Amino acid sequence: MNVxxxxxxxxxxxxxxxxxxxxxxxVPYWIYQSPEIFAAEQQRLYEGPIWNYLCLEAEVxxxxxxxxxxxxxxPVVVARDFDDEVYAFENRCAHRxxxxxxxxxxxxxxxxxxxxxxxxxxxxxxxxxxxxDGVNGKGGMARTFCRSDHGPRKLRIATFCGLVFGxxxxxxxxxxxxxxxxxxxxxxxxxxxPVVVTGRFTQVLxxxxxxxxxxxxxxxxxxxxxxFFTTFRINRLxxxxxxxIAPNGGSHASFSYVDKTSTDHDYSAMGIRSDKDxxxxxxxxxxxxxDEFGDGCHMQILSVFPNFVLQQIHSALAIRQxxxxxxxxxxLNWTTFGFSDDTPDMKRRxxxxxxxxxxxxxxxxxxxxxxxxxxxxxxxxxxxxxxxxMGGTEAVAEGTRxxxxxxxxxxxxxxAQMGI
Amino acid sequence: MAEAITLxxxxxxxxxxxxxxxxxxxxxxxxxxxxxxxYKVTSxxxxxxxxxxxxxxxxxxxxxxDRVLSLRQANVYEKQSxxxxxxxxxxxxxxGGEAECETPFLVVRIMHDGQSxxxxxxxxxxxxxxxxxxxxxxxxxxxxxxxxxxxLMALPL
Numbered sequence: 001m002n003v004x005x006x007x008x009x010x011x012x013x014x015x016x017x018x019x020x021x022x023x024x025x026x027v028p029y030w031i032y033q034s035p036e037i038f039a040a041e042q043q044r045l046y047e048g049p050i051w052n053y054l055c056l057e058a059e060v061x062x063x064x065x066x067x068x069x070x071x072x073x074x075p076v077v078v079a080r081d082f083d084d085e086v087y088a089f090e091n092r093c094a095h096r097x098x099x100x101x102x103x104x105x106x107x108x109x110x111x112x113x114x115x116x117x118x119x120x121x122x123x124x125x126x127x128x129x130x131x132x133d134g135v136n137g138k139g140g141m142a143r144t145f146c147r148s149d150h151g152p153r154k155l156r157i158a159t160f161c162g163l164v165f166g167x168x169x170x171x172x173x174x175x176x177x178x179x180x181x182x183x184x185x186x187x188x189x190x191x192x193x194p195v196v197v198t199g200r201f202t203q204v205l206x207x208x209x210x211x212x213x214x215x216x217x218x219x220x221x222x223x224x225x226x227x228f229f230t231t232f233r234i235n236r237l238x239x240x241x242x243x244x245i246a247p248n249g250g251s252h253a254s255f256s257y258v259d260k261t262s263t264d265h266d267y268s269a270m271g272i273r274s275d276k277d278x279x280x281x282x283x284x285x286x287x288x289x290x291d292e293f294g295d296g297c298h299m300q301i302l303s304v305f306p307n308f309v310l311q312q313i314h315s316a317l318a319i320r321q322x323x324x325x326x327x328x329x330x331x332l333n334w335t336t337f338g339f340s341d342d343t344p345d346m347k348r349r350x351x352x353x354x355x356x357x358x359x360x361x362x363x364x365x366x367x368x369x370x371x372x373x374x375x376x377x378x379x380x381x382x383x384x385x386x387x388x389x390m391g392g393t394e395a396v397a398e399g400t401r402x403x404x405x406x407x408x409x410x411x412x413x414x415x416a417q418m419g420i
Numbered sequence: 421m422a423e424a425i426t427l428x429x430x431x432x433x434x435x436x437x438x439x440x441x442x443x444x445x446x447x448x449x450x451x452x453x454x455x456x457x458x459y460k461v462t463s464x465x466x467x468x469x470x471x472x473x474x475x476x477x478x479x480x481x482x483x484x485x486d487r488v489l490s491l492r493q494a495n496v497y498e499k500q501s502x503x504x505x506x507x508x509x510x511x512x513x514x515x516g517g518e519a520e521c522e523t524p525f526l527v528v529r530i531m532h533d534g535q536s537x538x539x540x541x542x543x544x545x546x547x548x549x550x551x552x553x554x555x556x557x558x559x560x561x562x563x564x565x566x567x568x569x570x571x572l573m574a575l576p577l
Contacts, residue, residue: 104465199466199473202568227494281489283482336473351477355487359569360461360476366496368572 019420020385024408025393030382032208032375037418038327044418045306046072049172050250051158051165053308053321054078056335058162058195059105060086064122067105070323071166076155077101077111078164081122086159088166089124090152100152126151160184161191163308163319179304180246186253186302189293190312194340198350203359205330207371209307209322210414212330215367216303216320217410219243219254219401220390225370228362241299243397245406250305250413252397252406257296258289285352286362289314292346305413313363315346316353328375332368334358425519425548429555430509433548434523437557438504441575446491449576450484454549454556457481461577463567464542475564475573487576497574499532502539504577518558519548525562527577529570540577541565 020026031037046052052071055078059067066079068091075091077100093100093113100111100120110127111120119128126147134140155166158175165175176184205212215221223230241256281287289298292315302310309320321333336358338350357364378384388411391403395412398405433452440448453459461476478484491497507524514520522543529539540562547559562577 197471199462199471200567201463201466201475203572204568204570206571225496227496228490281482281486283480283486285480285483286486347472348479351473352479352483354473355477355483358475359571360573362490362495365572365574369497372571 019415023393024395024411025388027386027388027411028382029378029384029386032210032378033327033382035327038324040418041324042072042074045414046074047168048417049167049169050306050417051167051172051175051178051304052306053304053319054088054155054164054166056162056195056197056319056337057086057159057164058197058337059335060164062107064107064109065105066101066108066111066122068101068103069321071155071168072324075099076166077124078166079108079122086157086164087123088155088157088164089120090154092152093118094126094150094152095129120151124152124154161187162195163187163191178246178248179251180248182244183246183251183253183302183304186244186255186300187310189295189297190300190302190310190317192293195317195337196340196342197335197337199334199336199354201334201358203332203334203368204325205332205368205371206328207330207375208328209324209330210410211371211374212322212332212367213303213306214407214410215371216301216309217252217406218404219406220404221370222254222401225366226363228356241401242399243401243403243406245395245397245409246305248305248413248416249395249409249411251303252409253300253302254401254406255297255300256401258291258298285349286314286355288349290346290349305410311357313356314353315349316356317350318354318357330371423517423550423553425514425517425550425555427509427511430511430519430521430546430548433555433557434506434509438506441577442502442504444501446488446575449488450481452557453481453484453560454551454558455481457484457557458559458561459484459557459576460560461562461564461573463564465567467561467563475569476576484576491574495574497572500574501530502575502577503528503530517550521546521548525577537570539570542577 020028054069055067060078060080063080063082063084066077069076069078076088077091078086078088080086091099091101095116095118098113098115100113117130118126121127129141129147131139132141153168155168158165160175243254245252298314300312307322311318311320317337319335323331325331336354338347356362359368388404388408391398391405395405395409437452459478460474462474505526509521509523512520512522522545524543527540528536530536542562542564545561545563546557549556549558
């Protein structure tokens with residue numbers, strides 16, 4: 001489909017485009033279904049004044065290291081040049097538009113498009129055009145052709161705590177301002193020393209990307225849908241914890257602290273499915289938490305608008321990159337990591353704790369499917385809307401996680417960026 | 421002298437293993453493993469690169485039992501089943517009561533509404549061990565050819 005429709009196209013969309021009454025507490029279902037919205041998201045979000053997570057600095061650690069990724073639907077190359085700086089550019093040859101880099105990453109001195117051998121440096125500058133001066137005095141490029149006038153689009157780069165972010169927009173705020181102080185501090189507490197990538201997986205979700213991002217921010221559902229945690233009193237809503245939301249609404253962190261003495265009757269009184277006291281594990285390594293960050297926080301889920309999640313569930317550390325794969329499909333790219341000074345015990349603990357998350361994760365498995373339940377449920381309901389009134393009507397963090405404040409924050413940020 | 425591990429016994433175990441999973445008798449699944457065992461589901465890309473983390477990782481048999489308990493009691497997923505089709509096993513090493521073997525697999529996932537898809541292909545990297553006369557899996561690494569998993573992986577491979 002054409003992702004470069006002019007901004008005015010939204011007004012001509014066949015779907016209703018007026019946001020329903022109720023400001024942040026109503027979400028119309030056409031937002032997950034409309035091709036026009038999908039196209040506008042590429043222009044206004046991914047290529048707009050926002051920061052896209054691209055990769056870890058650890059993945060482009062040495063000069064010549066490169067990784068491919070996406071900014072929304074745009075293919076992108078991230079590389080470290082020999083000046084030791086990280087660069088990123090659209091993975092599109094300036095000649096005919098073919099992909100410049102075909103694999104997922106590796107080491108290179110430069111890049112050559114396979115189609116007509118146009119050559120690029122690690123910054124994405126066009127350095128050589130095959131037969132530029134012709135062959136035996138014949139042919140060659142027009143005299144007016146100037147290599148420096150041609151090249152793939154380049155991204156601005158910002159790094160924060162070993163994370164590489166890219167933006168295509170000139171007016172993007174500094175990364176620290178974009179994240180907000182509180183979310184930035186929550187990133188820094190996890191990524192406080194050199195990381196080592198331990199694995200990469202992609203989970204393909206049968207739903208629009210926004211349904212997954214909302215799910216990440218939805219502290220209300222966590223202990224209701226994911227019964228593994230509640231069963232072991234790892235994530236009761238009454239447990240000590242909290243929520244911070246960035247000023248722009250788009251980024252958040254939710255966290256909880258170990259409190260094994262807490263018992264509460266909120267769940268059993270309500271007869272909710274997630275309370276199963278007879279459920280006991282034979283091997284409790286997965287519940288064996290260590291206070292590796294020295295602050296008693298055993299779980300933190302953090303998001304940065306529009307495509308980044310940082311996960312700490314016990315010692316299971318991962319980054320999840322959320323990328324649209326069409327209107328009703330999302331690629332969730334998992335990068336699991338540890339630290340370079342992990343002991344053998346810690347390495348094993350992380351391997352075991354990784355069972356909590358990922359496509360087969362005891363805790364996150366349901367999140368792979370629940371977005372699809374919504375996408376299928378709303379099949380003919382583009383004129384209807386979701387209700388987000390838990391914890392009030394604002395996108396402000398309160399002392400509880402039984403709230404949809406963070407989801408409302410997502411819509412606040414989304415609508416501001418999209419202009420709808 | 422240790423009893424020999426024959427191709428026939430390996431194939432009989434493999435047949436019983438996939439019959440157990442595909443027939444929804446998951447409670448018996450841990451019984452195919454030795455007390456000390458390693459079960460892992462990973463991708464070819466991670467395996468090649470020596471990246472250790474896995475989609476499923478269990479280094480005790482109790483962890484396998486716990487996974488079944490969690491799938492039965494705690495996790496929420498739509499009703500589904502697998503059909504495993506195995507290729508021919510290649511025995512790479514055999515002796516001293518242990519055998520190493522490599523077997524290709526295809527797994528079709530059948531959802532409750534009849535939707536059937538090729539869910540996974542790959543190879544089992546196995547170590548078999550004789551345990552008091554019984555053949556058990558001391559190690560099974562399911563190396564999936566693809567790093568992509570559709571929706572979720574509820575049932576084990």
